[in-house]
Structure formats: C-alpha cells, structure tokens
Amino acid sequence: xxxxxxxxxxxxxxxxxxxxxxxxxxxxxxxxxxxxxxxxxxxxxxxxxxxxxxxxxxxxxxxxxxxxxxxxxxxxxxxxxxxxxxxxxxxxxxxxxxxxxxxxxxxxxxxxxxxxxxxxxxxxxxxxxxxxxxxxxxxxxxxxxxxxxxxxxxxxxxxxxxxxxxxxxxxxxxxxxxxxxxxxxxxxxxxxxxxxxxxxxxxxxxxxxxxxxxxxxxx
Numbered sequence: 551x552x553x554x555x556x557x558x559x560x561x562x563x564x565x566x567x568x569x570x571x572x573x574x575x576x577x578x579x580x581x582x583x584x585x586x587x588x589x590x591x592x593x594x595x596x597x598x599x600x601x602x603x604x605x606x607x608x609x610x611x612x613x614x615x616x617x618x619x620x621x622x623x624x625x626x627x628x629x630x631x632x633x634x635x636x637x638x639x640x641x642x643x644x645x646x647x648x649x650x651x652x653x654x655x656x657x658x659x660x661x662x663x664x665x666x667x668x669x670x671x672x673x674x675x676x677x678x679x680x681x682x683x684x685x686x687x688x689x690x691x692x693x694x695x696x697x698x699x700x701x702x703x704x705x706x707x708x709x710x711x712x713x714x715x716x717x718x719x720x721x722x723x724x725x726x727x728x729x730x731x732x733x734x735x736x737x738x739x740x741x742x743x744x745x746x747x748x749x750x751x752x753x754x755x756x757x758x759x760x761x762x763x764x765x766x767x768x769x
Contacts, residue, residue, distance in 0.1 A: 600665025610636030
C-alpha cells in the first residue's frame with residue numbers, strides 16, 4: 551500500500567475541480583461523480599429525514615453536495631490531511647462540518663446509525679473490501695442504502711492509478727457487493743455521448759468551454 555499523499559501535496563484538489571470559482575477549471579465529470587450518488591440515494595429515500603455517512607470523505611465536496619440538497623451527513627476519512635482540508639473548505643462555504651478521522655475497516659459508530667452511506671472512489675483502494683463492506687452493512691439501518699462509485703476496470707486488467715489495489719468491471723462489482731446487500735444495482739456512471747465532450751477537445755473552440763459550465767456554490 552502507498553501512503554495517500556494527494557491532500558498533503560495538492561490540498562483541496564476535489565474543490566479545485568468543482569467549486570474553484572474559476573469556470574474554466576470546473577469539471578462536469580467530477581461533479582457527476584458526486585451527483586450520481588446523491589441522485590441514487592434520493593431515489594431510495596428522503597435524505598432530509600435521514601442522517602448519512604460519507605466514507606472516504608476526503609476534502610468534503612460530497613458533504614457540501616448533500617447539504618445543498620437538505621441532507622445531513624457525517625464524513626469519515628483515514629487521512630488526517632483530508633479531514634483537516636475538509637473542515638476548512640466546508641466552513642468557508644457554510645455548513646458546519648461533522649468530520650471524523652478513522653478507518654472504514656472499523657467504523658466508530660453504533661449498529662444501525664445511518665439511513666444511507668455514500669462512498670466516492672474508495673473501493674478500488676482497499677486491501678480488504680469484505681471487511682469494509684461488512685462494516686458499512688453494520689452501521690446501516692434496516693432498509694438503508696449504500697451508493698458508491700469506482701472506476702471501471704480496463705480490459706487488460708492494468709491498474710489506472712498507483713494508489714489502486716483492485717479495479718472492477720460490472721460483474722466483479724456485483725459479486726463483491728451481493729453477499730452484503732439484499733439488492734444490488736450496477737450502473738455505468740457516464741453516458742459515452744456526454745463523457746466524450748467533457749474529456750476530449752471537440753475541435754470547435756467556442757463549444758469546448760460551454761461543455762465545462764460549472765455548478766457554482768450557493769454561498
């Protein structure tokens with residue numbers, strides 16, 4: 551395992567790609583990474599009536615997204631640097647942060663504490679995903695929901711990031727989650743027709759910036 555140094559080296563790098571204040575730096579793809587989880591949870595329950603948990607919250611962008619929708623969530627991250635940056639950024643834009651430094655392998659919460667859990671690009675970093683999933687199942691209420699994202703495995707199996715331990719295709723992810731949850735739904739995150747304009751130049755300069763219009767913070 552590598553020590554995760556991104557927060558130490560780059561600071562609030564998720565905020566830089568979403569709520570930086572500079573529209574040319576905002577990434578719709580990065581916004582979508584969080585927004586698809588918020589929508590998935592909202593399809594299952596009313597986030598205004600439940601307390602959620604963001605496992606691997608990092609610098610806190612997901613917590614801000616949930617707060618803007620009327621949700622209340624606790625953020626947990628193993629890296630103190632991420633928690634520290636998250637506290638600073640969340641105080642800057644408004645919501646009082648509820649952040650905890652701790653391990654997803656041993657969540658510091660009682661059984662059935664949360665109505666939902668979200669986790670953005672964490673599963674692929676884990677040496678022991680089964681313990682992690684078991685802990686998430688433990689802290690969820692009966693009928694609770696887990697929504698997570700993880701990058702799709704390359705056909706070659708080559709890891710896309712040196713911090714990754716295991717990447718998944720759809721059937722692999724289904725098999726990993728099935729022992730812990732009564733229902734599992736695996737979806738693609740980005741429709742290809744929309745993903746390409748966000749990530750590749752279109753050859754027409756006035757269109758390229760328009761594809762990167764940001765979701766600016768309300769504060």
